[in-house]
Amino acid sequence: MCKSTFHSFLQELPKCEHHMHLEGSLSPEVLFTLAKRNNITLPQDDDAFQSPETLLARYSRFTSLDDFLHYYYIGMSVLISESDFEDLAMDYFRHAAADGLAHAEVFFDPQAHIERGITYNTVLAGFSAARARAEKEFGITSELICCFLRHLPVPNCMSMFKDADVQASFKNGSVTGIGLDSSEKPFPPALFEEIYAGAKELGLRRTAHAGEEGPATFISDALDVLKVERIDHGIRLVEDEALLQKIAKDGTMLSVCPLSNKVLCCVKEISEVPIRKFLDAGVKFSINSDDPAYFGGYILDNYCAVHEAFNLSVAEWTSICRAGIEGSWCSQARKDEMLARLDEVVGRWAPKLSA
Numbered sequence: 036m037c038k039s040t041f042h043s044f045l046q047e048l049p050k051c052e053h054h055m056h057l058e059g060s061l062s063p064e065v066l067f068t069l070a071k072r073n074n075i076t077l078p079q080d081d082d083a084f085q086s087p088e089t090l091l092a093r094y095s096r097f098t099s100l101d102d103f104l105h106y107y108y109i110g111m112s113v114l115i116s117e118s119d120f121e122d123l124a125m126d127y128f129r130h131a132a133a134d135g136l137a138h139a140e141v142f143f144d145p146q147a148h149i150e151r152g153i154t155y156n157t158v159l160a161g162f163s164a165a166r167a168r169a170e171k172e173f174g175i176t177s178e179l180i181c182c183f184l185r186h187l188p189v190p191n192c193m194s195m196f197k198d199a200d201v202q203a204s205f206k207n208g209s210v211t212g213i214g215l216d217s218s219e220k221p222f223p224p225a226l227f228e229e230i231y232a233g234a235k236e237l238g239l240r241r242t243a244h245a246g247e248e249g250p251a252t253f254i255s256d257a258l259d260v261l262k263v264e265r266i267d268h269g270i271r272l273v274e275d276e277a278l279l280q281k282i283a284k285d286g287t288m289l290s291v292c293p294l295s296n297k298v299l300c301c302v303k304e305i306s307e308v309p310i311r312k313f314l315d316a317g318v319k320f321s322i323n324s325d326d327p328a329y330f331g332g333y334i335l336d337n338y339c340a341v342h343e344a345f346n347l348s349v350a351e352w353t354s355i356c357r358a359g360i361e362g363s364w365c366s367q368a369r370k371d372e373m374l375a376r377l378d379e380v381v382g383r384w385a386p387k388l389s390a
């Protein structure tokens with residue numbers, strides 16, 4: 036981990052997280068507890084499910100995004116009641132508060148629950164209750180991003196988009212935007228053009244996973260066809276220099292997830308995540324935990340891993356943190372608060388760290 040003084044500086048920075056799947060904050064401990072409470076039988080034919088310890092050990096051997104997703108979808112099958120969803124999100128917000136998180140824009144995967152017979156409103160009510168508590172108890176503000184599962188048939192995604200309860204949550208502001216996640220390579224962004232056009236019409240914010248395992252053309256398609264405002268992951272942008280320059284010029288933000296990239300074998304080492312390249316080219320990005328309970332770390336662990344690998348300066352960390360605040364989908368008043376806090380933290384730490 037990073038040296039203790041830098042660690043304290045990174046902890047105190049008013050960090051914004053834009054790429055965190057609430058279902059990905061389900062730890063093996065909580066998974067086993069909920070399985071017991073809700074009478075869910077975990078797979079008997081996979082030794083990984085013998086105990087929380089064996090499951091955690093399996094998480095350290097993921098070979099790809101799809102290998103992880105297999106466990107991710109089994110894991111979330113233990114979530115049944117509104118309070119299960121609230122407890123799950125509170126577990127995340129508690130970790131995030133300890134890490135000095137100021138603001139979170141979090142994903143959730145309703146289709147994965149609806150197809151198990153859990154209603155959209157059960158999921159939404161649990162997560163909404165946790166968001167309100169996180170603001171009151173920890174001062175963490177948050178927004179919800181409803182994701183579409185790209186491995187499911189497009190009509191299934193469209194019917195969720197059109198569902199009356201889902202539409203109500205879009206219109207009453209309890210959900211801020213939409214995202215696109217799950218298995219990437221066989222499912223190009225353009226499949227979801229109609230849904231994204233409908234979301235734009237409603238004034239929703241729009242983002243999509245692209246260029247994690249999939250090619251750089253998925254990033255340009257997400258921008259050109261889906262008209263997204265952010266790109267989730269986007270590390271394969273380095274394979275297209277012209278697109279990289281365009282994204283830098285337009286100020287489009289990427290939500291980069293370093294520990295995730297390493298654990299899912301998208302890179303061999305954190306030093307291969309194109310942090311230096313993005314900084315030098317002026318590409319805006321935030322640093323995020325993705326699925327913290329599966330990838331071995333919350334937001335501060337990701338900041339520390341980046342610091343270990345790239346030894347960034349105070350000025351570079353300040354500009355990453357500022358880009359995260361400015362690229363958030365919260366009110367300008369909230370951004371101004373976080374920017375003032377950033378100035379205060381940097382003003383206090385810069386003399387000590389630059390000496």
Ligand code: HPA
Nearest residue numbers: 056216217218244325326
């Ligand atoms: O990193 C991810 N990529 C795609 N889908 C996901 N669902 C949870 N995490 C991820």
Ligand SMILES: [Zn+2]
Nearest residue numbers: 054216244325
């Ligand atoms: Zn993700």
